[in-house]
Amino acid sequence: MSTPLEPTMVETIQRYDAEKRFKYLVKEVVANRQIWILIDEHGCVMLNTDDEDCVPVWPNKEFAEAWATGEWDSCKAEAVSLNKWHSRWTHGLEDDELAIVIFPNQDEDGLVVYPDELDYELKQQAKKGK
Template identity: 75%
Template structure:
C-alpha cells in the first residue's frame, strides 16, 4: 500500500515530462506492488490516439483520481496488484491489441507503449529493487 502524496509532491510530479513520469511510474508500481486504472460501469476506461486504443495507467491513486473529472467524474480509481498485472493484464491487453498510455497528465500527455514493453520494464525494475 502506498503512502498518500501531499499536494506539493503531486504538483511537482505532474510537471515531469512524459519520460520522467514513466520512470517514476516504474519505481512506484514496483515499490507499492500495485498499478492504478480508472473504471466505470462498462469496465476499464480507454483512451484513443490516432493509432491505438489505450488503457491509461497511473502509479498512485491520487493521479488516477485527478483524471476522474468532466466526462469521467463517475469513474473510480482501482488498483491492480502487480502480480495480477503480470499474470493477466499484460496478456489480455496484448490479445485485445490494446496499448498502454503510461501516467498521462491532465493535458492527456503520456507515453504510449505495448503492454509487453511495460511488463518487461516493470520486471527489470523489480530486479533492480531486489538487489
C-alpha cells in the same frame, strides 16, 4: 499499501515530462506492488490515439483520481496488484491489441507503450530492487 502523497509532491510530479513520468510510474508500481486504472460501469476506461486504443495507467491513487473529472467524473480509481498485472493484464491487453498510455497528465499527454514493453520495464525495476 502506499503512503498518500503530499499535494505539493503531486503538483511537482504532474509537471514531469512524459519520459520522467514513465520512470516514476515504473518505480512506484514496483515499490507499491500495484498499478492504478480508472473504471466506470462499463469496465476499464479507454483512451484513443490516432493509431491505438489505450488503457491509461497511473502510479498512485491520487493521480488516477485527479484525472477523474469532467467527462470522467463518474470513474473510480482501482488498484490492480502487480502480480495480477503480470499474470492477466499484460496478456489480456496484448490479445485485445491494446496499448497502454503511461500516466497521462491533465492534457492527456503520456507515453504510449505496448503491454510487453511495460511488463519488461517493471520486471527490470523489480530486479534492481533486490
